[in-house]
Amino acid sequence: MGRKLLLDKAHIEGIRYYDTYRSNGGYAAAEKALKTMGPDAVLEEVKKSGLRGRGGAGFPTGLKWSFIAKPEGVPRYLVCNADESEPGTFKDRYLMEFIPHLLIEGLIISSFALGANSAYIYIRGEYAWIPDILEQAIAEAKNKGWLGKNILGTGFDLEIYVQRGAGAYICGEETALIESLEGKRGNPRIKPPFPAVKGLWQCPTVVNNVETLAAVVPIINIGGDEYIKYGTGKSTGTKLISACGNINKPGVYEIEMNISVEEFIYSDEYCGGIKNNKRLKACIPGGSSVPVLPANLLLKTAKGETRMMTYESLADGGFATGSMLGSGGFIVMDEDQCIVRNTLTFARFYHHESCGQCSPCREGTGWMEKVLKNIEYGKGKMSDIDLLWDIQRKIEGNTICPLGDAAAWPVAAAIRHFRDEFEWHVAHPQEALTRNFGLAHYADPLPAPVAAV
Amino acid sequence: MLLSSFAGKNYIKMAEEKKLFKVKIDNISVEVEPGTTILNAARQIGGEIVPPAMCYYSKLQGSGGKCRTCLVKVSKGSDADPRPMPKLVASCRTTVMDGMEVSNITSPEVLEARKGVVEFLLLNHPLDCPVCDQAGECHLQDLSYEHGADSTRYEFKRRTFDKVDLGDKIKLHMTRCILCYRCVYTADQLTEKREHGILGRGDASEISTYISQSLDNDFIGNVIDVCPVGALTDQTFRFKNRVWFLKPVDAHRDCENPKCCGKTVLWMRGNEVFRVTARKDKYGEVEAFICDTCRFDKKDVKDWIIEGPRKIERHSVISQGHYVNTVKPKDALVEVLDGRQPKLLFNIHSESQVNRPDIDLSKIHGPAHSDDFKK
Ligand SMILES: Cc1cc2nc3c(=O)[nH]c(=O)nc-3n(C[C@H](O)[C@H](O)[C@H](O)COP(=O)(O)O)c2cc1C
Numbered sequence: 001m002g003r004k005l006l007l008d009k010a011h012i013e014g015i016r017y018y019d020t021y022r023s024n025g026g027y028a029a030a031e032k033a034l035k036t037m038g039p040d041a042v043l044e045e046v047k048k049s050g051l052r053g054r055g056g057a058g059f060p061t062g063l064k065w066s067f068i069a070k071p072e073g074v075p076r077y078l079v080c081n082a083d084e085s086e087p088g089t090f091k092d093r094y095l096m097e098f099i100p101h102l103l104i105e106g107l108i109i110s111s112f113a114l115g116a117n118s119a120y121i122y123i124r125g126e127y128a129w130i131p132d133i134l135e136q137a138i139a140e141a142k143n144k145g146w147l148g149k150n151i152l153g154t155g156f157d158l159e160i161y162v163q164r165g166a167g168a169y170i171c172g173e174e175t176a177l178i179e180s181l182e183g184k185r186g187n188p189r190i191k192p193p194f195p196a197v198k199g200l201w202q203c204p205t206v207v208n209n210v211e212t213l214a215a216v217v218p219i220i221n222i223g224g225d226e227y228i229k230y231g232t233g234k235s236t237g238t239k240l241i242s243a244c245g246n247i248n249k250p251g252v253y254e255i256e257m258n259i260s261v262e263e264f265i266y267s268d269e270y271c272g273g274i275k276n277n278k279r280l281k282a283c284i285p286g287g288s289s290v291p292v293l294p295a296n297l298l299l300k301t302a303k304g305e306t307r308m309m310t311y312e313s314l315a316d317g318g319f320a321t322g323s324m325l326g327s328g329g330f331i332v333m334d335e336d337q338c339i340v341r342n343t344l345t346f347a348r349f350y351h352h353e354s355c356g357q358c359s360p361c362r363e364g365t366g367w368m369e370k371v372l373k374n375i376e377y378g379k380g381k382m383s384d385i386d387l388l389w390d391i392q393r394k395i396e397g398n399t400i401c402p403l404g405d406a407a408a409w410p411v412a413a414a415i416r417h418f419r420d421e422f423e424w425h426v427a428h429p430q431e432a433l434t435r436n437f438g439l440a441h442y443a444d445p446l447p448a449p450v451a452a453v
Numbered sequence: 454m455l456l457s458s459f460a461g462k463n464y465i466k467m468a469e470e471k472k473l474f475k476v477k478i479d480n481i482s483v484e485v486e487p488g489t490t491i492l493n494a495a496r497q498i499g500g501e502i503v504p505p506a507m508c509y510y511s512k513l514q515g516s517g518g519k520c521r522t523c524l525v526k527v528s529k530g531s532d533a534d535p536r537p538m539p540k541l542v543a544s545c546r547t548t549v550m551d552g553m554e555v556s557n558i559t560s561p562e563v564l565e566a567r568k569g570v571v572e573f574l575l576l577n578h579p580l581d582c583p584v585c586d587q588a589g590e591c592h593l594q595d596l597s598y599e600h601g602a603d604s605t606r607y608e609f610k611r612r613t614f615d616k617v618d619l620g621d622k623i624k625l626h627m628t629r630c631i632l633c634y635r636c637v638y639t640a641d642q643l644t645e646k647r648e649h650g651i652l653g654r655g656d657a658s659e660i661s662t663y664i665s666q667s668l669d670n671d672f673i674g675n676v677i678d679v680c681p682v683g684a685l686t687d688q689t690f691r692f693k694n695r696v697w698f699l700k701p702v703d704a705h706r707d708c709e710n711p712k713c714c715g716k717t718v719l720w721m722r723g724n725e726v727f728r729v730t731a732r733k734d735k736y737g738e739v740e741a742f743i744c745d746t747c748r749f750d751k752k753d754v755k756d757w758i759i760e761g762p763r764k765i766e767r768h769s770v771i772s773q774g775h776y777v778n779t780v781k782p783k784d785a786l787v788e789v790l791d792g793r794q795p796k797l798l799f800n801i802h803s804e805s806q807v808n809r810p811d812i813d814l815s816k817i818h819g820p821a822h823s824d825d826f827k828k
């Protein structure tokens with residue numbers, strides 16, 4: 001059994017409420033941090049832990065915190081990104097719904113380290129019932145003296161506010177989130193300045209994912225040195241993976257970042273194998289934005305090594321033969337799934353969610369969707385495949401925010417690895433309406449890599 | 454807000470000692486003040502190495518960064534950190550560093566990306582230049598001509614919107630809009646109440662006014678001048694004439710509005726004033742904003758003190774019928790015909806009766822018809 005740090009107590013009846021959470025060791029980390037450590041020591045511990053942002057980009061959290069500007073007399077803010085809208089990702093929801101106090105405690109410790117006296121939880125509008133859970137937890141914590149003025153007599157003040165979004169994926173991008181939090185249209189800002197210098201209300205701000213902030217609690221409890229032992233290399237600690245698709249046991253799993261992708265899919269502890277004894281065709285390991293991989297490149301890297309559930313191993317080979325851990329939205333596709341259709345679904349999503357500020361993303365996402373729709377519905381041309389490639393190439397890297405890249409990558413990866421499936425759709429338009437391309441050669445063992453000289 | 458605060462480079466607050474940054478753009482060196490953007494550094498050099506800008510507007514705070522036509526490559530970050538920047542950057546929003554090296558037209562990558570951006574901007578554009586009032590002074594036309602491909606790869610229905618009247622003076626033709634946000638910043642920064650913004654998202658975004666407010670602010674007419682395309686046009690001028698048939702002259706009046714500079718360009722034909730605009734520099738930016746009274750209500754020459762002909766960039770189609778700084782090409786025909794004049798078969802103007810100065814086109818309601826000349 002893998003060890004757990006976040007969900008270890010998730011099964012305890014009533015852990016949602018303060019008393020149960022507290023009597024099971026909750027708020028010990030907050031007490032330790034505020035009473036015995038001081039902000040710098042907390043930051044040091046987080047740096048030592050090697051914790052990387054769980055929101056998608058995997059940026060080292062301690063480093064991010066150390067960037068925050070500290071001008072005299074200007075307030076600093078901590079914002080918790082609970083917008084979780086990436087297709088395939090639903091891990092933060094689990095944390096907030098079942099152990100809200102873990103997030104509150106993480107927010108207290110992190111705000112303390114950053115010197116922030118106000119923290120905001122920005123939560124996606126569709127999680128309509130969760131703000132009540134969070135606000136109840138905040139009220140309980142405040143009641144017990146963990147929030148408000150002069151917490152634990154340390155002189156540290158903190159209020160936590162919950163703000164609901166209105167259902168836009170783009171408001172998960174940190175600067176769009178800040179705009180929305182300020183009551184404006186959720187358009188990403190043009191950077192620089194970065195939030196660490198000018199964020200919420202033009203004040204220094206740190207934006208962190210829910211899971212990132214929750215992970216600060218065990219880091220303080222067990223110490224950064226101990227936390228590192230839960231992972232591999234620069235992928236330290238545990239990671240929540242929301243697994244979905246054609247697997248026997250979809251759900252949220254906490255893994256130590258030292259298991260293989262194969263183990264994660266097939267072991268009974270996690271996904272429990274492919275549903276209905278079908279064969280694995282492809283997988284999107286980190287949420288809809290990351291490149292899709294065919295089975296043969298998913299389980300083994302191009303170098304022939306076992307692919308592990310870590311930031312580094314999933315990214316091994318770059319975009320040519322690798323993918324990303326991303327936000328941990330693990331989408332598994334069996335032999336009956338159609339890559340073209342799946343790519344179309346994602347393209348439709350990004351088209352719908354583009355904020356429309358910059359030309360390549362505003363116009364290009366809709367164009368890609370239309371071309372993909374033609375291919376999927378038997379009206380495509382061979383030249384459309386190259387056209388798609390060219391469109392995605394002209395979006396990628398040329399936009400204001402990474403949504404443009406996120407729209408381009410899935411299309412690029414699908415064509416890169418599954419070009420023959422696209423060609424088959426074009427060449428057999430009638431047949432493609434009635435059946436799928438199937439597994440084809442996508443699970444065949446790859447030719448042995450040529451040994452490096 | 455005081456209009457003068459928009460002018461110039463108000464973003465530079467320099468300390469006593471002024472150390473200039475050395476920058477190289479397309480191998481041409483220039484020294485600029487810290488805080489200058491790559492685009493403005495390029496404008497200091499001038500000429501063809503200046504990246505095109507469709508959304509940036511120096512007089513509007515926060516503008517730029519959106520259209521992506523001004524993308525450039527930073528091949529060397531600075532002397533202190535010579536690493537190149539990993540992606541192309543928007544030159545209008547990226548400030549220079551000492552020792553920075555930038556490639557614009559010398560980088561095939563930039564030209565390729567820009568071509569892509571132009572294609573994206575034109576993707577859903579109606580290409581209705583023949584009936585668009587902006588034709589001849591449209592930045593999208595110029596941009597496509599200089600940087601675009603010669604045909605489209607888009608095979609789908611283009612997005613359309615209904616035309617909307619923003620009050621009785623401004624027409625919004627959203628289908629032509631490139632969402633540069635300039636009008637939004639203008640309305641935000643020049644007028645008292647915010648009634649003008651963007652609704653919807655992605656390619657369904659549209660300019661809108663707050664519950665169809667008529668926008669009767671005394672500076673709202675400036676949105677027409679800042680709009681790079683024909684999405685916002687002057688209702689008092691719509692379909693009245695082609696800009697290149699008009700003669701632009703600089704004029705001023707002692708405007709009663711304290712915030713208005715009263716310095717304008719009158720677009721005339723004979724003694725008729727067809728329209729009034731602010732004066733624009735060579736990058737299409739107004740020199741100073743003007744009030745709606747000057748723009749919409751002073752259409753009589755007697756309202757104005759004429760200064761003289763406006764200098765128009767020679768490459769502009771507007772200068773084609775003009776008089777200043779133009780070299781009239783030699784009429785080769787006369788030479789070929791040994792000095793004899795070609796035989797005039799018939800004069801199309803007198804045949805069609807269109808060229809009748811006694812009919813005031815500007816007084817006709819709506820577009821002119823052949824009926825209007827028969828009388
Ligand atoms: C289009 C877009 C959507 C995003 N959505 C989310 C989200 O829902 N939740 C999240 O935590 N981060 C999201 N991010 C990443 C955030 O911008 C930011 O990097 C993250 O919140 C930083 O937190 P971390 O350092 O803890 O990972 C999104 C980014 C983009 C570009």
Ligand code: SF4
Pocket residue numbers: 170187188353354355356357358359361362399400401402403404405
């Ligand atoms: S990339 Fe897309 S979502 Fe991001 S700012 Fe540009 S238009 Fe908006």
Ligand code: SF4
Pocket residue numbers: 629630631632633634635636637660676679680681682684685
């Ligand atoms: S209406 Fe004109 S100025 Fe306004 S956003 Fe559209 S193109 Fe820009």
Ligand code: FES
Pocket residue numbers: 505506507508509517518519520521522523524543544545546
């Ligand atoms: S002018 Fe720079 S992005 Fe539009």
